[in-house]
Each structure stands twice: as C-alpha cells, then as structure tokens.
Amino acid sequence: xxxxxxxxxxxxxxxxxxxxxxxxxxxxxxxxxxxxxxxxxxxxxxxxxxxxxxxxxxxxxxxxxxxxxxxxxxxxxxxxxxxxxxxxxxxxxxxxxxxxxxxxxxxxxxxxxxxxxxxxxxxxxxxxxxxxxxxxxxxxxxxxxxxxxxxxxxxxxxxxxxxxxxxxxxxxxxxxxxxxxxxxxxxxxxxxxxxxxxxxxxxxxxxxxxxxxxx
Amino acid sequence: xxxxxxxxxxxxxxxxxxxxxxxxxxxxxxxxxxxxxxxxxxxxxxxxxxxxxxxxxxxxxxxxxxxxxxxxxxxxxxxxxxxxxxxxxxxxxxxxxxxxxxxxxxxxxxxxxxxxxxxxxxxxxxxxxxxxxxxxxxxxxxxxxxxxxxxxxxxxxxxxxxxxxxxxxxxxxxxxxxxxxxxxxxxxxxxxxxxxxxxxxxxxxxxxxxxxxxxxxxxxxxxxxxxxxxxxxxxxxxxxxxxxxxxxxxxxxxxxxxxxxxxxxxxxxxxxxxxxxxxxxxxxxxxxxxxxxxxxxxxxxxxxxxxxxxxxxxxxxxxxxxxxxxxxxxxxxxxxxxxxxxxxxxxxxxxxxxxxxxxxxxxxxxxxxxxxxxxxxxxxxxxxxxxxxxxxxxxxxxxxxxxxxxxxxxxxxxxxxxxxxxxxxxxxxxxxxxxxxxxxxxxxxxxxxxxxxxxxxxxxxxxxxxxxxxxxxxxxxxxxxxxxxxxxxxxxxxxxxxxxxxxxxxxxxxxxxxxxxxxxxxxxxxxxxxxxxxxxxxxxxxxxxxxxxxxxxxxx
Numbered sequence: 001x002x003x004x005x006x007x008x009x010x011x012x013x014x015x016x017x018x019x020x021x022x023x024x025x026x027x028x029x030x031x032x033x034x035x036x037x038x039x040x041x042x043x044x045x046x047x048x049x050x051x052x053x054x055x056x057x058x059x060x061x062x063x064x065x066x067x068x069x070x071x072x073x074x075x076x077x078x079x080x081x082x083x084x085x086x087x088x089x090x091x092x093x094x095x096x097x098x099x100x101x102x103x104x105x106x107x108x109x110x111x112x113x114x115x116x117x118x119x120x121x122x123x124x125x126x127x128x129x130x131x132x133x134x135x136x137x138x139x140x141x142x143x144x145x146x147x148x149x150x151x152x153x154x155x156x157x158x159x160x161x162x163x164x165x166x167x168x169x170x171x172x173x174x175x176x177x178x179x180x181x182x183x184x185x186x187x188x189x190x191x192x193x194x195x196x197x198x199x200x201x202x203x204x205x206x207x208x209x210x211x212x213x214x215x
Numbered sequence: 216x217x218x219x220x221x222x223x224x225x226x227x228x229x230x231x232x233x234x235x236x237x238x239x240x241x242x243x244x245x246x247x248x249x250x251x252x253x254x255x256x257x258x259x260x261x262x263x264x265x266x267x268x269x270x271x272x273x274x275x276x277x278x279x280x281x282x283x284x285x286x287x288x289x290x291x292x293x294x295x296x297x298x299x300x301x302x303x304x305x306x307x308x309x310x311x312x313x314x315x316x317x318x319x320x321x322x323x324x325x326x327x328x329x330x331x332x333x334x335x336x337x338x339x340x341x342x343x344x345x346x347x348x349x350x351x352x353x354x355x356x357x358x359x360x361x362x363x364x365x366x367x368x369x370x371x372x373x374x375x376x377x378x379x380x381x382x383x384x385x386x387x388x389x390x391x392x393x394x395x396x397x398x399x400x401x402x403x404x405x406x407x408x409x410x411x412x413x414x415x416x417x418x419x420x421x422x423x424x425x426x427x428x429x430x431x432x433x434x435x436x437x438x439x440x441x442x443x444x445x446x447x448x449x450x451x452x453x454x455x456x457x458x459x460x461x462x463x464x465x466x467x468x469x470x471x472x473x474x475x476x477x478x479x480x481x482x483x484x485x486x487x488x489x490x491x492x493x494x495x496x497x498x499x500x501x502x503x504x505x506x507x508x509x510x511x512x513x514x515x516x517x518x519x520x521x522x523x524x525x526x527x528x529x530x531x532x533x534x535x536x537x538x539x540x541x542x543x544x545x546x547x548x549x550x551x552x553x554x555x556x557x558x559x560x561x562x563x564x565x566x567x568x569x570x571x572x573x574x575x576x577x578x579x580x581x582x583x584x585x586x587x588x589x590x591x592x593x594x595x596x597x598x599x600x601x602x603x604x605x606x607x608x609x610x611x612x613x614x615x616x617x618x619x620x621x622x623x624x625x626x627x628x629x630x631x632x633x634x635x636x637x638x639x640x641x642x643x644x645x646x647x648x649x650x651x652x653x654x655x656x657x658x659x660x661x662x663x664x665x666x667x668x669x670x671x672x673x674x675x676x677x678x679x680x681x682x683x684x685x686x687x688x689x690x691x692x693x694x695x696x697x698x699x700x701x702x703x704x705x706x707x708x709x710x711x712x713x714x715x716x717x718x719x720x721x722x723x724x725x726x727x728x729x730x731x732x733x734x735x736x737x738x739x740x741x742x743x744x745x746x747x748x749x750x751x752x753x754x755x756x757x758x759x760x761x762x763x764x765x766x767x768x769x770x771x
Contacts, residue, residue: 060643060656063619063663065766103469105756106552108765129756130470153552155403156410156468184554185403187254187279201279 005036009045012077016049017056019069021076028080038084043121046077050119054204064112067203071115094214097140098149099127101160106153109183112203113149120207122147133163140177146214149206150196152183161186162194178213182206217272220302221245236262236273236292236303245305246397253293255279257560260292262303272299319723320691322519324732324739326383329496330445332358343445343494346737350494360443362386364433364491365730366426367510368451368459370405370534371396371558371567373422374727375429377437380445383735386437388727389429394421395458401534401555402454406468409458419461426459427490434490444491447484448498450730452535453508456499460487467505470756478502478509479744498740500733501747503539506550511537512743513729514693518722521546521746525688528676529722532557532710533694536669539750542680546746549679549753551672556665557599562658564648566596573601573648574699578608582632586648594649600699605654606662607707609646610771617771619663621646621656663769666710670768672755673711679753684712691722709771 003011008031015024024046031041053070056062062070098114100107107129118124125143127135140148150161161181168174178197181190191199197213200206219239220227230239237260240247251257255278264270267290274296281291331344334356341357342349361380366373376388395418399405408414434441449459453474457464460482466473479501484491500509500516511531515521520529520541530538534557537550559565559572566572573594575587588594597605609615614622614633621644624634636647645653677683690711692700702719705711711719732739755761 060660061620063660063769065769066618068766105470108762111762154468155401155407156465158407185251185254187256189255189279 012045013049024077099131100129103157110151261289268302319728321728368455510726514725517725517729571595572598576604607704684714
C-alpha cells in the first residue's frame with residue numbers, strides 16, 4: 001500500500017533528524033515515485049527535519065557533529081529531489097553575503113551559520129575566510145544583498161567588523177543592508193557598540209535573527 | 216566624581232560617575248578576574264550583592280551572562296556602573312595559594328657557560344668574561360657569586376629559576392601570576408590590547424615590574440646579590456616574549472600570523488631596566504612559529520626529542536595546544552586553538568587551581584565517588600585537571616554518551632548512585648558534584664571543543680610524519696598544568712588516542728628546565744637556532760579537511 005504524502009514528508013523529516021543518509025535518499029526516491037511535489041519534499045520534509053535538528057542543537061541535545069550529519073542526510077535527500085523541481089525558487093528570496101573577516105582563518109562557525117541560513121531558505125553567498133572589509137561591501141552591492149554576516153573567532157580581528165560598517169556608512173549605503181555578527185569573542189554589547197543590526201550566539205539563533213531583521 | 220572603597224584592602228579612589236566597578240578596580244590596582252575583558256560574557260567578575268554596602272548606588276546593566284543566568288544574588292563588576300559613593304567588599308581575589316608547578320624533565324647537559332669569572336690575586340679583582348670577552352671587573356674575590364636566571368613567561372603564570380652558573384644547580388624557583396592576565400586573559404586579547412600604544416606600554420611595564428619583583432624575591436630568599444646575576448633567559452610563548460621585550464605582537468593576531476621577532480637573539484638586560492648586574496645579557500631562545508614559541512623550543516631541548524631514534528610526541532596542553540612530533544629526530548610542530556576551558560574558563564563552575572577547586576574525581580568500583588579538592592577545602596569550583604577527570608569518568612561510566620550528551624536515566628541504564636546526581640537546573644540537565652557545584656551540558660560541549668582541537672592537532676602531526684598513533688614510543692605531556700593530569704582521563708575524553716596508554720609521561724615545566732640548559736651552555740643555543748629552521752610547521756587552517764577531522768574528534 002502506498003503511503004500518503006504526509007507520511008512520507010514525516011519520514012523524510014525523521015530521516016534527517018536521525019542522521020540517516022541512506023534512508024533520506026531512499027525515502028526521497030519513494031516520494032518521487034509516488035508522484036508527489038519535489039519542492040514540498042524539500043521544504044516540508046527534509047528542511048523540516050533540519051529545523052528540528054537545529055532545535056535539538058539549541059536544546060543542547062545535539063552538538064556540531066550531529067548537526068553536520070543531519071545536514072549530510074538532508075543533502076542526500078535533496079540530491080534525489082532537486083532534479084524534479086519544476087518551480088524555480090521564489091523571486092523574493094533574501095540574499096546573505098557571509099564570510100570570516102580579514103586576518104582570521106577559522107571558519108567552522110561561519111560554515112554552520114551558512115548551513116542553517118541556507119536551510120531556512122536564504123540564498124547564501126559565501127566569501128570564505130580572511131575576507132577584506134571592502135570585499136563584503138562590494139559583493140553585497142553587486143548582488144543587492146539583504147544581509148551581510150560577519151564572523152570571527154579571534155579577538156584581534158574584531159575591529160574588521162566595524163570597518164565593514166564604516167565603509168557602508170562612508171558610501172552612504174548603510175541603510176541598504178543589515179549587518180549581523182557572530183563568533184567566539186563577539187557579544188551583543190560589541191554588536192551594539194559597532195552599530196551592527198544584530199548578534200546571534202549560535203548558528204540556529206542566527207536564523208531567528210535574520211528572520212527578525214529582514215521580515 | 217564618586218568615590219569607591221575596596222575592602223579588605225581599604226583602598227578608596229575617585230572615579231567618574233558611570234564607570235564600572237571593574238574599571239575602578241583596575242584604576243586602583245586591585246585584581247578582579249576578568250577573563251573576557253569586561254564584555255559581560257564570562258561571569259567571573261561576579262560579586263555577591265551582600266558584599267556591596269549600598270546596592271542602589273550602582274546601575275546594573277544587562278549582560279549576556281545575566282540574561283542566561285537566573286541567579287540574581289550576584290552582580291558583575293564589569294556591568295555595574297557607579298552612580299553614588301559605594302563600598303565593595305572583595306573576597307577570593309588573592310591567588311597567592313595558586314598551585315603552580317615548577318619541576319620539569321631535564322637531560323644531563325654539559326656545562327660551558329658564557330659568563331666566566333676569574334680572580335686576579337695581585338690586583339685583588341675578579342674579572343668577568345662574557346663569551347671570552349672581558350666585560351667588567353669587581354673588587355675582591357667574587358668568583359663564587361656567579362648567577363643566571365631563567366624566567367618562563369606563561370600567559371597565566373610566570374616561573375623564575377635562579378641558577379648557580381659555577382655549578383649549574385638551581386638554587387631556588389618562584390612562581391607568580393602574570394600581571395597582564397588581570398587586563399586581558401588570553402593571548403589574543405593581549406595582542407588586541409597591545410595594538411594601542413597605551414596598552415602595549417601597560418603590558419610591557421607591568422611584566423617587567425613583575426620580573427623585578429621575582430628577581431628581588433628569589434635573590435633575597437637565597438641571600439644573593441642581584442648584581443651577581445649576569446645572564447637571563449626568557450622562555451615563554453611567542454606573544455609573551457614579544458610583550459616582555461617591548462616588541463609589538465600585532466602581526467601574530469592576524470593571518471598569516473607572523474611573529475615580529477625570531478628569537479635566538481641577545482639584548483642588554485639594562486635596556487628593560489631589569490634588577491640584574493648592569494652588564495647582564497638577555498637571551499631569547501629561537502621561536503619555532505608564531506604559535507609555537509621559545510617555551511616549546513626549550514621543551515624540545517629539555518626532552519632531547521630531536522635526538523631520539525624513535526617516534527615521540529611532545530604536547531603542551533593549555534589555551535593553545537602546542538605540539539612537536541619526532542620521527543627519528545625529524546620534527547614537525549603545530550599549535551591548535553583549544554580555548555580556555557582547560558584553565559577553568561567558559562565553564563560554569565570553572566576556576567583556576569586554587570583552594571577549593573575540584574582537582575580529582577573518580578568513580579570507584581564500589582559505587583562511591585571520590586572528589587578531591589585543593590587543600591581539601593569545601594568544593595567551590597572545578598579546575599582544569601578536575602574537569603578532565605570528571606568528564607573522563609562520566610564518559611567511561613556512560614553518564615555522558617559518545618556524542619557528549621548527558622544520558623537520559625529513563626532511557627539509558629545507569630546505576631542509581633549516578634543517575635540520582637543528574638538533576639535539572641534552570642530546565643537543563645546537570646551533573647551534581649557537590650551541594651553547590653555542578654557540571655552543565657554546556658561545560659561538556661566546551662570540553663569537547665577543547666579536546667577536539669588538541670586531538671585534531673595530534674592527528675595532523677601524526678599524518679605529517681606518516682605515522683599512526685600505535686607507532687609512537689613515547690608521548691610527553693609538558694606544562695605545569697599537565698603535571699596534575701591523569702593519563703586515564705586524557706584517554707577517556709579522547710584528547711589522546713587510546714593507543715597512547717602506557718606511553719604517556721608527564722614531563723612538567725620543560726620551558727624552565729630547557730631554559731636552564733640554554734643558560735648553562737652556548738652550544739645548545741646554536742644547536743636550537745639551527746634546528747628550528749628545519750622544523751616542519753603544520754598550519755592547520757591550510758588544510759581543507761581540518762574541519763572534517765576536528766568534527767570527528769569532537770565525539771568521545
């Protein structure tokens with residue numbers, strides 16, 4: 001007996017939460033074979049699972065390895081579903097330009113934030129690590145981005161975040177973008193001091209932050 | 216202006232309205248721990264409300280810490296602004312009882328000092344030679360008064376060792392806290408501080424002042440005239456060596472993380488106003504890389520790891536895990552950002568190794584738990600060695616699962632004496648260690664990050680020499696902190712691979728003992744200056760798969 005769409009969506013979600021790469025792929029295949037909509041499979045199945053994983057991360061149930069394993073499972077499902085997507089992604093998709101600021105090469109935290117924001121439906125443009133302040137601004141301008149997300153693990157490179165904001169002000173485009181900051185030594189106080197639009201303590205909180213400031 | 220009085224020292228100073236208690240304390244020269252440099256994150260500067268005479272004199276601002284903590288019996292010194300005159304009673308700000316270890320492994324080094332003294336009976340003078348050159352003379356026969364000093368500058372603590380240059384024997388050693396730590400806890404905050412001229416000056420002058428205190432103290436203890444100390448070796452991590460010799464460390468704090476000096480160099484000690492003979496010479500051992508400093512060079516020398524005909528590893532576990540691997544004397548080195556968890560920071564009840572800190576924790580076979588605190592005082596917190604013991608024991612008894620999560624007593628089978636200690640605090644599971652001290656889930660996560668970083672460093676070093684864990688013959692754990700650790704815990708938490716069991720040796724403060732060898736023979740200076748050029752530096756951030764390996768190393 002074939003399963004309903006809702007049943008399969010739940011199984012997709014569960015496969016991601018349970019970090020089961022193979023199950024996510026095989027369930028995705030079953031879902032497509034039943035003729036259900038691929039886009040829904042991603043957004044209401046796989047991404048739903050990833051969101052649940054994010055909640056578990058926040059509740060300290062899951063840690064970085066689990067979060068990454070969940071994302072592997074999600075991606076294996078997406079690989080199956082994405083060739084079947086007919087609709088293009090919505091036009092009002094928000095764009096996030098993200099990177100580790102100049103002078104710093106620690107990018108694990110940034111990668112997690114990029115991952116969670118992407119799951120939440122943002123288009124991520126990842127500039128990588130050791131990114132000069134001007135490069136953030138140039139890319140954000142070029143793409144007409146919504147958010148510039150800056151990360152650093154080192155106290156020494158924190159001033160680079162303010163430089164990005166200063167450049168935006170100097171070019172009179174500060175209001176065009178929301179700037180969010182994060183990383184080991186960063187705090188809300190620091191974000192306020194440099195005039196950033198927001199700070200989040202971890203990857204999952206960054207999604208709520210982004211939603212709050214660009215809704 | 217408002218006045219603030221700090222008790223029990225009874226120091227009163229005037230400050231501008233709105234300044235924080237922490238700022239006032241710094242101005243008054245009073246130590247309040249502030250590892251996060253007053254950003255309201257760490258909560259270590261908390262003061263009990265009862266210790267403030269008039270709480271309404273303060274404007275208490277919100278902080279990250281207060282938002283995440285329901286306990287409002289405390290305020291944070293960094294977030295309490297002075298509105299009216301106030302008296303603050305400080306306790307526990309004395310750390311004189313800190314446990315710092317100064318012993319260390321050393322080899323039988325040959326004695327051939329640069330400083331030599333010769334007595335000339337006819338003129339009744341003693342000539343002083345440095346590197347065969349006469350540099351000064353003294354009246355009378357002072358041949359027996361010939362001393363050198365080694366100072367190991369750690370980020371947190373400093374150890375000075377007075378050595379008789381005629382015999383090579385250490386006469387005494389003393390340790391103190393690094394005074395810079397009050398202003399900025401870790402290496403990076405200090406680099407940030409030194410970025411500004413004023414900050415650099417403060418860090419430099421404070422550390423030199425403390426050198427002089429140390430020198431005066433040990434000279435007085437041994438009845439030695441500081442004018443009879445002719446040479447000083449400064450060992451320590453790269454950043455500390457920069458700050459101690461008034462070199463700006465800014466370049467260390469940004470990619471590509473280059474040091475401003477290379478070490479292997481000499482300066483006149485009087486340049487820094489050190490209380491030594493006016494001709495005294497200062498030697499800096501060579502730096503291996505920006506995050507593998509002269510302390511590790513000294514360690515390489517002290518352990519003779521470069522002369523070994525086997526496979527061995529030297530690891531210094533601290534805020535940065537610095538390590539050197541030797542394959543038949545072929546060396547690779549790396550450093551890894553472990554963070555301050557092992558020093559008790561970022562841990563809910565974390566503290567330094569002072570009175571009342573849990574330093575040992577063991578779950579016995581008869582279902583009892585042994586908790587040992589420093590000086591057997593009632594437990595008030597957890598120090599680094601205690602933290603590793605606690606997490607290690609809880610992992611091996613399945614109270615903490617492989618993924619680092621506290622077990623669920625309903626789902627996982629746990630003996631009662633353990634499951635009853637798993638409690639809920641603020642809605643979150645904690646493991647109770649005593650009435651007031653507990654381990655949180657977040658603490659376990661911090662340990663995972665720290666040990667994951669060190670372990671990943673070890674994995675990359677092994678790979679750099681095409682070795683596997685089982686091929687190692689000896690693993691040496693250096694650092695004063697390392698001495699208090701137990702192999703079992705290091706393996707239980709996975710900081711070290713289990714293949715290292717039975718191969719671990721705690722070698723103590725080899726930064727100091729290696730410094731002594733540098734002091735006693737010029738040959739070792741030349742040898743190390745040449746050797747560091749041949750050491751292969753493994754820069755972890757250049758490896759694409761670092762993240763993958765690190766994440767793998769997070770699990771227990």
